Amino acid sequence: MIDEEKNKDGMLWYQLKRAVPTGLFCKNHPDTELNRFTHPASTNYDPLIHGELTSDGLQLSSMAFCKKCDLEGVYQRKQQSSAEIKANEDFLNKSKYGKYSLLKTQSLVGKKSLWFARFNTFKANELEEQNVLNQAQRIAREYTKGQRFNTVFVGGAGRGKSHLAMAILQEVNENLKDDKFSTLFINISELIREIKNSWNYSDTKAEEERLTTLMRTVDLLVIDDLGTESTFSKDNSWVQGVIYNIYNAREGNTIITSNLTGKEMRSSYDDKIVSRIMEGSKNSVVKFEGITDKRKSK
The missing domain is CATH 3.40.50.300 (P-loop containing nucleotide triphosphate hydrolases)
Known part of the structure; x- marks a missing residue:
């Protein structure tokens, strides 16, 4: 299955295909370059809120990622925190x-x-x-x-x-x-x-x-x-x-x-x-x- 096809760094092949190198390096892993990822532009795309587009019309993630931090579960823990934030926002709104x-x-x-x-x-x-x-x-x-x-x-x-x-x-x-x-x-x-x-x-x-x-x-x-x-x-x-x-x-x-x-x-x-x-x-x-x-x- 596609989800199981990971390279030696543990990243999915389709993630690598979407990765855009930033030229910046992770503070925790100085030898690892950070990547941003492309995805289809939002239907209500607004450059002020959603960031820039690539030359082929894809939207770039506003956050840059380190593949080693990903393996260590750093982003998973942040996502859990984001879920709590989303729940609070739903309560407010x-x-x-x-x-x-x-x-x-x-x-x-x-x-x-x-x-x-x-x-x-x-x-x-x-x-x-x-x-x-x-x-x-x-x-x-x-x-x-x-x-x-x-x-x-x-x-x-x-x-x-x-x-x-x-x-x-x-x-x-x-x-x-x-x-x-x-x-x-x-x-x-x-x-x-x-x-x-x-x-x-x-x-x-x-x-x-x-x-x-x-x-x-x-x-x-x-x-x-x-x-x-x-x-x-x-x-x-x-x-x-x-x-x-x-x-x-x-x-x-x-x-x-x-x-x-x-x-x-x-x-x-x-x-x-x-x-x-x-x-x-x-x-x-x-x-x-x-x-x-x-x-x-x-």
């Missing part, structure tokens, strides 16, 4: 409690104080502050009723945009906890940091794919602090690709907060990204104008 808990367990918030953000903790001492609070509460009610649209919060730093975005998620998450409805809060700086940190792992695409898939499929998503100067620039094609990939897969129900004006956003991002951000948010662009920096007033 399919069960009622898993959906409800996703906001708390999977969000990347940056400032921990945001977990206490609610509508009743937003200090509306001025007319402008009461106005943005009223609009945020209206938006939360519409999301709770099942309406699908995008929301854009724009204004200077410290005006309460992140607070009200989180308050919307908390309100909707609580009201729809019996409906298997999921919410997620992602601070853009924390997202980029998390993905870049994952590049130190053996499979550099695993965490990026997990996070972007989560953001593409969650029912209601906040992308916080879009346009952070330290993480974005016009020529940062990788970052812009991540954002476009997420937005392109979503059909409404995305809230962004940004310090950038519309003009600044267009100068910082590709036109396609700006178009996707503004699409479906005609009646839910909230401008935080005439509000003083709440962080300085404390």
Whole structure:
């Protein structure tokens, strides 16, 4: 049988046929070159998530393998760990409690104080502050009723945009906890940091794919602090690709907060990204104008 036809290194003949040498060598076995393997491209192939293709149209594995590690069972043990991860993901994505808990367990918030953000903790001492609070509460009610649209919060730093975005998620998450409805809060700086940190792992695409898939499929998503100067620039094609990939897969129900004006956003991002951000948010662009920096007033 084919499964029994192994060479002297214990690898199946069809594995060898699919192997693509990388020119890199295993840390545990310095004399052994690492291989990546080809396989038919996914039906929903996306170069940002699934990696590059070979000249003959086959998809390359994102992880490189050592044949000696394979013989020692290293990858089998990792696969068992992956199975546990998959089970946890199924719990988060399919069960009622898993959906409800996703906001708390999977969000990347940056400032921990945001977990206490609610509508009743937003200090509306001025007319402008009461106005943005009223609009945020209206938006939360519409999301709770099942309406699908995008929301854009724009204004200077410290005006309460992140607070009200989180308050919307908390309100909707609580009201729809019996409906298997999921919410997620992602601070853009924390997202980029998390993905870049994952590049130190053996499979550099695993965490990026997990996070972007989560953001593409969650029912209601906040992308916080879009346009952070330290993480974005016009020529940062990788970052812009991540954002476009997420937005392109979503059909409404995305809230962004940004310090950038519309003009600044267009100068910082590709036109396609700006178009996707503004699409479906005609009646839910909230401008935080005439509000003083709440962080300085404390």
